């Protein structure tokens with residue numbers, strides 16, 4: 001029997017779940033959105049952007065050819081960009097549209113099952129102009145870019161190098177005679193590779209190249225480079241540009257390649273906020289910190305934590321709603337088949353996904369606020385907080401993207417066979433999020449950056465020198481005794497810090513041992529990198545756990561009692577889950593006993609049962625409109641089987657009763673005439 005809810009026919013199991021939910025869903029939506037005001041503003045933006053139906057496709061993207069898919073994505077990007085410039089910018093309170101509204105970014109997902117070819121324009125081209133240009137350069141480029149008179153991307157990675165930026169081969173050689181830079185790609189491996197939108201969409205890009213002037217190389221610097229005619233869009237002479245071909249995801253992003261044949265650009269097209277080349281070729285370093293030209297990457301790493309929290313919220317919404325309507329097996333012969341959400345193993349797969357979406361969402365807001373504080377200090381010429389922030393944003397980017405990709409895949413497992421359908425929405429989410437683990441700094445590489453900072457901080461703690469806030473717990477690393485286990489939330493967080501401190505100590509000890517045995521510092525470091533990655537991961541987990549807990553306590557201070565309870569249950573679940581995932585480490589570095597761990601496992605299982613009645617309410621609280629979910633399994637009404645059949649019938653394969661393949665191949669083979 002179906003029921004109606006807001007004039008909508010709703011699956012009875014979902015309706016029952018909603019009736020069972022014992023907390024105020026809207027209050028939790030406000031927590032996730034960062035306050036009631038934000039929720040109201042988000043809803044206004046979504047209404048304007050989505051109620052017109054402009055986000056919809058006549059034919060599903062998945063049935064289009066690559067060329068049709070791309071053209072359709074450009075068509076919708078243009079519609080959305082025009083909305084952003086007009087109605088949405090005003091609604092979001094921005095003077096002009098831009099990168100600073102996560103809501104505008106998130107709403108765009110209704111238009112694209114994969115990604116917009118404009119992602120890099122707004123995600124990196126505009127932020128680089130904002131962060132790397134002098135005020136004069138900015139006043140020339142920014143209005144044109146924000147108004148979409150020009151479209152750009154960020155071309156840093158080359159065929160031969162992505163991680164090791166100092167190894168890039170593209171050269172920008174200054175010619176004082178003409179006051180121009182000559183861009184050149186000396187080898188095949190120096191070809192730019194990967195930049196989103198480069199293949200067919202953009203006419204400008206930021207190019208990162210080795211700067212040569214007066215015969216000396218000054219390392220990599222950013223340049224703004226026109227690559228296509230502003231009117232005809234034809235590639236300019238000296239430019240070789242194209243699309244790199246099909247990928248696991250991002251297939252509407254026309255990632256491209258780019259080579260230069262002694263291509264000239266004006267001197268003023270070097271982005272000169274942090275370093276300058278004067279007319280006569282003199283190189284002048286302006287910035288106080290050598291890595292400020294990496295600023296756009298740091299910005300995107302911060303943004304990505306928010307991005308993956310959102311995508312994980314989508315996957316968990318799909319999988320939890322589906323698990324509420326799906327019934328399977330008969331453990332008790334006299335009873336009806338249970339909803340699969342009643343299986344404790346299913347709850348184990350899914351509730352951590354909900355909790356992680358919350359944890360990452362709250363950490364992303366905290367990280368953004370820390371980033372704003374670092375930028376404000378740097379404006380005043382103080383770069384002291386940059387190393388800690390680089391270490392923090394590196395590990396949070398690595399762990400949030402990796403955990404989210406893993407949990408989205410777990411949501412797919414939780415949906416059984418139907419989760420494998422593109423129409424479930426989960427494969428596209430996975431393909432998108434698994435790339436975030438690699439781009440903008442590979443997982444391992446970024447954790448090793450954090451490990452560098454941890455090791456230095458450990459040495460400072462050893463020397464009784466002051467420590468920066470996120471590593472202040474290292475001061476307790478020298479007490480000589482194992483941390484006392486205590487299964488309260490604060491006790492578990494202290495244990496996570498003890499793991500990070502203990503693992504860092506082991507790395508330092510082993511490196512010193514190896515150096516005493518004759519290895520160089522570089523080789524001793526290299527031999528310890530497995531453990532260094534583990535130490536950085538442990539540090540990051542301690543930071544996330546601590547931030548999540550503190551933020552939830554703060555944000556629920558005035559919440560209704562049941563909201564307080566369910567939010568506390570989720571944070572506790574997060575802490576128990578990770579403690580149980582790391583039992584070996586806890587045994588090594590804390591006083592935890594076997595009995596403590598057995599008790600913790602039981603407490604975890606009981607917590608799953610407590611959360612169970614509120615599971616659908618919790619994902620409803622993410623308040624994700626069906627247009628954003630793109631899912632047959634996860635829509636609000638739970639009409640799963642109906643939607644699966646409707647989608648199947650849309651398949652072009654079902655257009656004709658007999659496929660041409662029958663007369664061409666099957667019939668001749670079966671009749672022995674092939």
Ligand SMILES: CCCCC/C=C\C/C=C\C/C=C\C/C=C\C/C=C\CCC(=O)SCCNC(=O)CCNC(=O)[C@H](O)C(C)(C)COP(=O)(O)OP(=O)(O)OC[C@H]1O[C@@H](n2cnc3c(N)ncnc32)[C@H](O)[C@@H]1OP(=O)(O)O
Pocket residue numbers: 077078080081098099104105108116118119120122123124154156157162163164165166196291294295297298300303304307386387390439440441442445449452453
């Ligand atoms: C119309 C609808 C549109 C809808 C869209 C709407 C809006 C969009 C808005 C947002 C979009 C959201 C998200 C997505 C956006 C775009 C993303 C898409 C695609 C991805 C693009 C890319 O991937 S761009 C390429 C990124 N590349 C990398 O990340 C390379 C990784 N490598 C590095 O970062 C570095 O090389 C390194 C850190 C690994 C090493 O650098 P190196 O120079 O060799 O330095 P070291 O010798 O190792 O270290 C020296 C020293 O420096 C410190 N350090 C290193 N980096 C930094 C830094 N960034 N900041 C501060 N300090 C740094 C390092 O720690 C060392 O310090 P010590 O010596 O003190 O130890």
Ligand SMILES: Cc1cc2nc3c(=O)[nH]c(=O)nc-3n(C[C@H](O)[C@H](O)[C@H](O)COP(=O)(O)OP(=O)(O)OC[C@H]3O[C@@H](n4cnc5c(N)ncnc54)[C@H](O)[C@@H]3O)c2cc1C
Pocket residue numbers: 120153154155156157160161162163164193194195196250255435438439440441442443444445448
């Ligand atoms: C979908 C997508 C979109 C992208 N968009 C852009 C874009 O718009 N613009 C742009 O410039 N780039 C872009 N990139 C490129 C991206 O930034 C790089 O692929 C990424 O930084 C990883 O670098 P790499 O490919 O050189 O990997 P590699 O560095 O070759 O990594 C391969 C393996 O080697 C390991 N490794 C490498 N160095 C070390 C080390 N020092 N220590 C230990 N292990 C190491 C890594 O951990 C990894 O396991 C994009 C990539 C993808 C997948």
